[in-house]
Amino acid sequence: MDKFSFVGKSLPRKDAFIKATGRARYAADQDFAGLLYAAAVRCPKPRIKILSISAAKAEKVPGYVTLVTYKDVKGPNKWPLVSSDYPFLPETEARFQGETIALVVAETRKAAVAAARLVEIKYKELPFLDDPLRALEKNAVKLHGDDNVFAKFVIKKGNPDQAIRDAHVVVEEEFSTNYQVHAYLETQGVTAVPEPDGGLTVYSSTQCPFYVLDAVAAAADLGYHKVKVIQTVTGGGFGGKEDVPALVASHASVCALKVGRPVRLIYDRKEDFNSMSKRHPSWSRVAYAADRDGKITACVVKYVLDGGAYATLSPIVLWRGAVHAAGPYRIENIRIEAYAAATNKVPCGAFRGFGQPQICFAQESLVDELAHKLEMDPVRLRLKNILRPGDKTATGQIIGASCGLEKLLETVKKRSNWDRRKAKGLRIKDKGEIARGLGVSVAYYGVGLGAKGRYLDRAGAYVNIYKDATVGVNVGNTEMGQGALTVLSQICAETLNAPYENIKLEEVDTSKVSDSGPTVASRTTLMSGNAIIEAAAPMRDNIFKTAFELLLAKGADGSGPMRAAEGLFSIGEVSVTFAETVKECWNRRMKMGEQGWYVAPRTSYDMGDGQGDAYVTYSYSADVADVEVDLKTGVTKVLKIYAAYDAGRIINPGLAEGQAQGGLLQGMSWALYENLAYKNGIMLNPNFTDYVLATTADKPEYDITFIEKPYAGGPYKAKGIGEVPLIGVAPAVGNAIMNASGARVRTVPLLPEKVWNGLNGKKS
Amino acid sequence: MENRRGGTFNIRCAVNGGKVEREIDPSRTLLEFIREDLGLKGTKEGCGEGECGACLVLVDGKAVNSCLMMAVQLHGKHLTTIEGLKGRDGGLHPLQRTFMEEGAVQCGFCTPGAIMASEALLRENPGATLEDIKLGLTGNLCRCTGYEKIISAVEKAKQLL
Numbered sequence: 001m002d003k004f005s006f007v008g009k010s011l012p013r014k015d016a017f018i019k020a021t022g023r024a025r026y027a028a029d030q031d032f033a034g035l036l037y038a039a040a041v042r043c044p045k046p047r048i049k050i051l052s053i054s055a056a057k058a059e060k061v062p063g064y065v066t067l068v069t070y071k072d073v074k075g076p077n078k079w080p081l082v083s084s085d086y087p088f089l090p091e092t093e094a095r096f097q098g099e100t101i102a103l104v105v106a107e108t109r110k111a112a113v114a115a116a117r118l119v120e121i122k123y124k125e126l127p128f129l130d131d132p133l134r135a136l137e138k139n140a141v142k143l144h145g146d147d148n149v150f151a152k153f154v155i156k157k158g159n160p161d162q163a164i165r166d167a168h169v170v171v172e173e174e175f176s177t178n179y180q181v182h183a184y185l186e187t188q189g190v191t192a193v194p195e196p197d198g199g200l201t202v203y204s205s206t207q208c209p210f211y212v213l214d215a216v217a218a219a220a221d222l223g224y225h226k227v228k229v230i231q232t233v234t235g236g237g238f239g240g241k242e243d244v245p246a247l248v249a250s251h252a253s254v255c256a257l258k259v260g261r262p263v264r265l266i267y268d269r270k271e272d273f274n275s276m277s278k279r280h281p282s283w284s285r286v287a288y289a290a291d292r293d294g295k296i297t298a299c300v301v302k303y304v305l306d307g308g309a310y311a312t313l314s315p316i317v318l319w320r321g322a323v324h325a326a327g328p329y330r331i332e333n334i335r336i337e338a339y340a341a342a343t344n345k346v347p348c349g350a351f352r353g354f355g356q357p358q359i360c361f362a363q364e365s366l367v368d369e370l371a372h373k374l375e376m377d378p379v380r381l382r383l384k385n386i387l388r389p390g391d392k393t394a395t396g397q398i399i400g401a402s403c404g405l406e407k408l409l410e411t412v413k414k415r416s417n418w419d420r421r422k423a424k425g426l427r428i429k430d431k432g433e434i435a436r437g438l439g440v441s442v443a444y445y446g447v448g449l450g451a452k453g454r455y456l457d458r459a460g461a462y463v464n465i466y467k468d469a470t471v472g473v474n475v476g477n478t479e480m481g482q483g484a485l486t487v488l489s490q491i492c493a494e495t496l497n498a499p500y501e502n503i504k505l506e507e508v509d510t511s512k513v514s515d516s517g518p519t520v521a522s523r524t525t526l527m528s529g530n531a532i533i534e535a536a537a538p539m540r541d542n543i544f545k546t547a548f549e550l551l552l553a554k555g556a557d558g559s560g561p562m563r564a565a566e567g568l569f570s571i572g573e574v575s576v577t578f579a580e581t582v583k584e585c586w587n588r589r590m591k592m593g594e595q596g597w598y599v600a601p602r603t604s605y606d607m608g609d610g611q612g613d614a615y616v617t618y619s620y621s622a623d624v625a626d627v628e629v630d631l632k633t634g635v636t637k638v639l640k641i642y643a644a645y646d647a648g649r650i651i652n653p654g655l656a657e658g659q660a661q662g663g664l665l666q667g668m669s670w671a672l673y674e675n676l677a678y679k680n681g682i683m684l685n686p687n688f689t690d691y692v693l694a695t696t697a698d699k700p701e702y703d704i705t706f707i708e709k710p711y712a713g714g715p716y717k718a719k720g721i722g723e724v725p726l727i728g729v730a731p732a733v734g735n736a737i738m739n740a741s742g743a744r745v746r747t748v749p750l751l752p753e754k755v756w757n758g759l760n761g762k763k764s
Numbered sequence: 765m766e767n768r769r770g771g772t773f774n775i776r777c778a779v780n781g782g783k784v785e786r787e788i789d790p791s792r793t794l795l796e797f798i799r800e801d802l803g804l805k806g807t808k809e810g811c812g813e814g815e816c817g818a819c820l821v822l823v824d825g826k827a828v829n830s831c832l833m834m835a836v837q838l839h840g841k842h843l844t845t846i847e848g849l850k851g852r853d854g855g856l857h858p859l860q861r862t863f864m865e866e867g868a869v870q871c872g873f874c875t876p877g878a879i880m881a882s883e884a885l886l887r888e889n890p891g892a893t894l895e896d897i898k899l900g901l902t903g904n905l906c907r908c909t910g911y912e913k914i915i916s917a918v919e920k921a922k923q924l925l
Contacts, residue, residue: 016864019872021856022806022846026873029805183907185810185818185873235808235873236907269811481871481908654867661910662870688815688905695902699911 005566006493006500007716010654014485014505015233024233027189027205032262035191036065038255039112040271041102041119043094046344046681047128050092050121053102057118063111067119068103068255074221079247080214083150083311086347088219088250093126095143095309096344097682098274100247105255105263113268128344130681132306133283135341143309144342150307151315151340153322155394155610158333160289163298167289171370172300175286175362177730177748179676180279180351183693186235188276189266190249192216192256199226200253206245207237207480208518213510215246216253224510231508237480238666239350242520243313244276273686277349278676280305280317280340282358286325288370289333296370296385298333299326299394303359307340308347314340317348319452321355323614326394327363328405328444329385334394336610344681350520352666353727356445361671361748364441364731368738377422378440378735379413386442396611399618402711402719404646408622409442411644411705416624433631436639437740441728442622446615447720448523451605457523458600459516461531463492464593465539467586469579470502473532476516477524478508482722483655484524490651491529491715495536496543498578499567514597522619522720525651527598529715535596542590544569547581601713617711619724620646623664625732626700629741634756636737638668640701641729648711648719660704660725667729669694675749775839779804780848788835794828795819797835798845806846806876810905817904820877821845827884829903846876849883858924859883859917866917870908878904882918886925894919 018024041053055067070077070089077091078084094101101121106112129135135148144150164170190204190212199222204212209229217227229249234241248265256263267276282305289298303325307314322338353360371378386405392398413419421438449457462474473492479485489503506512516528544562547569552558556574563570567578585592604612624642629635641664650656673692677684685691710717730748738744743758772787779802786801798807798821807830810818814832821830822844849857859879862868869875878901885892885900892900897918906914 010867012864013867013869015872016869019869019875020860020863020879022804022876024872025805026808028799028809031803183905185816185871185905185907186808187810234871236871238907269813483870658867658870658909658913661912662908663910665910666907687813688811689813693905693907695905696898696900696911696915697902699898699915702910702912 004494006490007651008649010652011486011490011500013483014489015479026186026235027191027203027232028266030191030203030232032191032193034261036105036107036259036261036263037109037112038103038105038252038263038265039116040100041104041116041121042271042274043097043099043101045125046097046130047126048094048123049126050090050094050101050123052122054120057120058104058115061106061111061115061118063107064115065105065107065259068105068258072254072258073219075218079250080218081243081312082315086310086312096346098271098346099309100251100275103251103255105259109266128681130343130345130678132304132341132343135343136304136339143344148342149339150311150342151318153319153338153610155322155334155336157394157396157611160298160300160333160335163333164287164289167297168292169370169373170287170289171366171373172285172287173366173369173746175284175365175746177282177358177361179281180670180674181273181676181691182238182240182351184236184238184240187267187269187272188245188248190245190252191262191264192249192252193262194256194260197226200256201228201230202249202253203230203232204245204249205232205234205241207241207478207520209478209508209510210476210515211243211246211518212249215250219250220253220257229510231478234478234480238352239354239520240277241480242350242518244349269688270686274683275346277312278346279351280307280348280355280358284359284362286362286366288366290370290374294374294376294381294384296329296331299331301325301336303336303338305340305355306343306345306348308343308345310347312347313349316452317350317355320446321359323395323446324356324444325359325363327367328387328442328620330387330391331394336394345678352663352723354521354723357667357727357730360443360727361730361734364728365734365746368735379409379418382440382442383409387444395605395614397613402617402648402709403620404707404709405442405444405620405622407707408620408644408646411707412622412624412642415703415705416626416642418624435629435631435740437627437736439625439732439735439739440623441732441735443724443728444618444620445522445724445727447521447526447617447619448600448615449517449521450615451603454603456517459527459531459598460514461528461535461596462513462593463532463535463539463596465582467583469498469582470504471496471498473503473505474509474512475505475528475531476508476513477519477528480519482659483652486655487525487651488528488532492532492536494716495533496540497564497567522722525718526714526720529718530598531596533715534598535594538594539592542585543581546585546588547576550576550581550584616713617719619719619721621724621728623728623732625736627733627736627740629737629755631741631759634752634759636672636750636755638700638733640703642703643725644705644707645721645724646707646709647721647724648714649708649717650706651716651718656706656721657704659721661702663725664702664729665694665699667726668700668733671730671733671748672750675751773836775836777838777840778842780844790834790836792835794830794833794835794838798830804845804847808873808876810873817877817881818874820880820904822880822884825884825887827881846880849879858921862917862921866913866920868909868913868917874904874906878906878914882921886918886922890925892922
């Protein structure tokens with residue numbers, strides 16, 4: 001076992017102090033001289049033809065400054081993203097309720113909001129689509145191309161039709177899942193500040209400052225060297241601050257350039273609900289076939305995501321979902337077809353799990369149904385089929401040594417007392433009308449951007465050791481609450497043998513580090529961590545050599561091994577500190593600032609047949625949910641979730657546990673409560689009163705275990721932990737509801753009325 | 765409180781222990797007064813309608829969602845925000861310390877409100893049980909932590925107050 005000074009320890013968060021004292025400055029908190037405020041004028045209907053926009057009434061509001069429309073966009077009016085179909089501001093047609101059509105700039109936020117309400121849009125309503133399955137029909141209204149398909153992927157292996165014909169048992173069902181709203185506590189916010197040279201500095205609440213750079217440079221028609229994007233302390237992201245902050249920032253930037261003063265744009269909660277990205281609603285039909293012994297022989301999936309009005313990230317969300325759609329099993333015959341369809345609703349995008357939780361709910365629910373049909377224990381069926389090192393995934397990728405899934409499943413089985421509970425018939429009726437039950441799920445998650453994002457999968461770091469032995473680090477991946485500042489500081493301290501408190505990660509500034517891609521896909525520890533190690537490596541060599549020489553000069557015995565730990569170098573009893581060593585390095589005029597650049601290994605995936613290596617490595621989870629179901633009302637309460645993860649080496653166990661607990665609750669909240677509703681293309685509940693989130697009172701107990709299967713390509717053999725905790729929660733809860741009550745619900749959220757219907761023999 | 769010409773009101777109150785006198789518009793919320801007039805940016809706006817608790821402050825020691833109270837109602841009262849929260853030694857308050865130590869802080873946007881709510885809860889009920897804490901903090905949404913570490917921070921602070 002490797003010995004580390006800083007890696008593997010629950011060191012305190014770097015940003016806890018400023019946050020616990022209220023000193024942290026989020027997007028709405030910074031002061032700028034001459035600051036103005038913008039507010040959006042939004043599309044009132046699902047689809048309209050814009051006839052005219054008038055500010056005649058808005059102009060009378062005291063403090064009104066100007067109206068900004070598509071005419072003020074300086075570059076081509078297309079937000080550069082995967083498909084670039086989303087205009088910065090619409091010209092003739094707006095495609096969903098809540099889309100920004102224009103902006104008003106005013107002296108105060110109140111005046112801007114009041115004036116925006118008075119801007120008059122004359123429009124004609126156009127026929128719209130609100131159902132993705134309808135959108136895929138031949139005679140549907142066309143919103144995108146000639147088929148309303150933003151993206152389609154196919155993964156084929158073996159002969160699934162034959163395998164299904166030959167199977168002992170086949171199960172096939174339809175599933176669906178509803179939206180999930182990120183509900184980051186800090187809404188979208190940005191301030192754009194014009195600079196004397198005609199450029200802009202943009203202070204943005206974002207996961208992805210380089211996406212903001214792309215969008216602002218395009219909308220403002222500026223060279224990248226004249227745009228600087230600085231991330232503000234970010235109050236939660238979960239994918240909701242991946243792409244859309246770039247759109248919000250481009251709006252603020254166009255406003256700022258027009259008025260020549262700093263402009264701030266802060267969304268209120270309602271407009272954030274109405275217009276910002278969401279987890280895609282999904283529909284799927286899944287089939288599994290198995291032989292008599294429970295070996296799964298085939299998996300066939302049709303998977304449809306409701307992309308909303310513009311493509312945004314739908315193609316890559318869909319691809320990730322498709323790649324993982326058969327589940328973490330070794331199956332020889334596969335056919336997966338996946339579509340993202342256009343509708344006139346809010347564009348959906350990234351959300352923790354990125355297209356996987358929806359299809360994981362479907363396939364892991366169905367694996368339980370397969371177990372039921374085989375009269376086999378659901379854990380045993382999974383143990384027979386799960387991926388182990390050397391096995392092949394649905395895309396034919398051979399799983400490497402860093403795969404602890406079997407151990408994870410054994411762990412949650414043991415910790416939840418699965419066998420004993422099962423011995424009681426897997427159904428414990430203890431309190432009259434309350435039934436209790438257990439449900440299991442397994443999941444895997446490709447770490448990093450994978451084959452579909454391979455051109456973006458690189459990251460930079462600049463590590464600068466000051467003369468006083470403190471260390472400044474610039475990276476291109478962001479802190480959004482997950483703990484990146486802390487974990488990356490630990491990696492830097494470990495590599496240099498510098499005291500942890502000496503390390504400072506700077507806020508991400510696009511002018512200080514090369515484009516490092518987005519902070520998504522559980523890739524930050526892996527990518528920025530490796531970039532820091534690479535940047536620090538030559539300085540580490542110099543520091544270690546110099547320390548050795550200093551120790552010799554102090555009379556140490558050079559034949560003994562030098563120990564480097566906790567910021568101290570020593571041979572026997574003789575020691576020098578990191579600070580003394582760095583001082584000597586500076587005296588010797590050594591280079592004490594270095595760039596690092598890490599590029600993810602190649603992936604071989606073929607977009608034609610969907611075969612090849614899709615991701616560089618995978619993280620894994622196994623969950624068992626312990627639930628109570630009220631048989632009179634159908635209300636479910638999750639008592640406890642047993643979860644085990646393999647995310648490679650854990651750099652900071654306390655933070656990793658925080659990621660796990662947060663992901664579990666977010667997954668449970670989606671599974672049971674969160675229910676965004678649309679009627680005729682209008683969002684009905686864009687607020688926290690009517691869109692229900694889990695609170696402290698709903699919190700289950702968590703029982704979390706990390707099984708660390710080292711990944712040789714990771715920084716100190718780490719993988720990624722951000723997303724995998726959310727993915728398997730919904731099916732574990734659904735399977736537990738079935739186990740407790742006998743009701744199988746195939747649509748998320750697993751609302752009481754659906755459970756009740758299941759209990760009373762009605763389909764839901 | 766005097767109603768001045770132009771519809772503004774003159775209010776006198778105490779803010780984090782210091783006296784404050786201001787002319788304010790009667791339509792101003794306490795949250796706007798705190799953030800924009802007093803420049804105390806530790807209090808956050810999360811929803812603007814009393815559901816999330818990010819703007820929670822103490823008025824005469826009681827927990828209040830400042831987005832739901834009008835600023836003029838502060839007249840004659842004592843406001844405490846996160847900036848005014850102190851331990852007995854003048855340093856960090858025990859709740860700030862336990863939130864940091866227990867890992868109850870992630871993105872941090874809910875943190876000031878959650879700490880103020882916990883302070884009000886423990887003041888009213890120094891012997892709060894685990895169940896009291898779980899029920900007492902339902903008005904403070906957190907999307908990052910899964911609440912476990914927030915609850916354990918409050919339990920730990922209970923011993924220190």
